[in-house]
Amino acid sequence: MSCKRLKRGFYSKPSPNLAKDLLGKYLVRQTHQGRITARIVEVEAYRGSDDPASHAYTGMTARNRVMFGKPGLAYVYFIYGNHFCINIKAGREGVPGAVLIRAVEIIDGLDLAFKNRNVKSTVELSNGPGKLTKALDITRIHNGIDLTDSPELFMCDPTVKEPLEIVATSRIGIKSAKERLWRFYVKGSGYVSRK
DNA sequence: GAGAAGATCTCCT
DNA sequence: GGAGATCTTCTCA
Numbered sequence: 076m077s078c079k080r081l082k083r084g085f086y087s088k089p090s091p092n093l094a095k096d097l098l099g100k101y102l103v104r105q106t107h108q109g110r111i112t113a114r115i116v117e118v119e120a121y122r123g124s125d126d127p128a129s130h131a132y133t134g135m136t137a138r139n140r141v142m143f144g145k146p147g148l149a150y151v152y153f154i155y156g157n158h159f160c161i162n163i164k165a166g167r168e169g170v171p172g173a174v175l176i177r178a179v180e181i182i183d184g185l186d187l188a189f190k191n192r193n194v195k196s197t198v199e200l201s202n203g204p205g206k207l208t209k210a211l212d213i214t215r216i217h218n219g220i221d222l223t224d225s226p227e228l229f230m231c232d233p234t235v236k237e238p239l240e241i242v243a244t245s246r247i248g249i250k251s252a253k254e255r256l257w258r259f260y261v262k263g264s265g266y267v268s269r270k
Numbered sequence: 271g272a273g274a275a276g277a278t279c280t281c282c283t
Numbered sequence: 284g285g286a287g288a289t290c291t292t293c294t295c296a
Contacts, residue, residue: 133293136292136293137292138291138292138293152291152292153290153291153292154290154291155288155289155290155291156288156289156290156291157288157289157290
């Protein structure tokens, strides 16, 4: 699997723009047991004080401070007592913004992913934000790590590009700002969380 | 320090 | 299709 690691400059754009650019990119998880490579097929963009659905809407807290950090950091948080979600910090340092990874297609390291999740089908492995973090063994210890630098978790650009058709819809699981079409997914992918 | 809500998943009916 | 699980974080007093 050959691909180029994404550099900091790639992430320093507003989150809705970064969200679209992340579709089709690879998220790579390197553990002592092996490597899992996943293709991103569904994302959501979140911003700051202008986005009531964002964790950063009311300003910086101990939890969301990564959303104000350097572009390319991982923001991992725990939700509903059971699940982790992973976001990628987008935009300039000091300006809150992040892209939630909602679904991926695991293309390499399937045996490892199946060990992490008790399911039978490859689709069920990673077609939801809480599912993919479990399949890739991403937890709170990854909060704040630098995807441009970390050996165990990073993003890269596949050398072989496939044409993508992107669909924009309103975000899922939120109660405000639903008029914003900041959820993006790859049309035709069987791995998106909801159609 | 207490109470409530949450960017979800899974099991059970 | 519906509700329970389960616990962190924030808000308010």
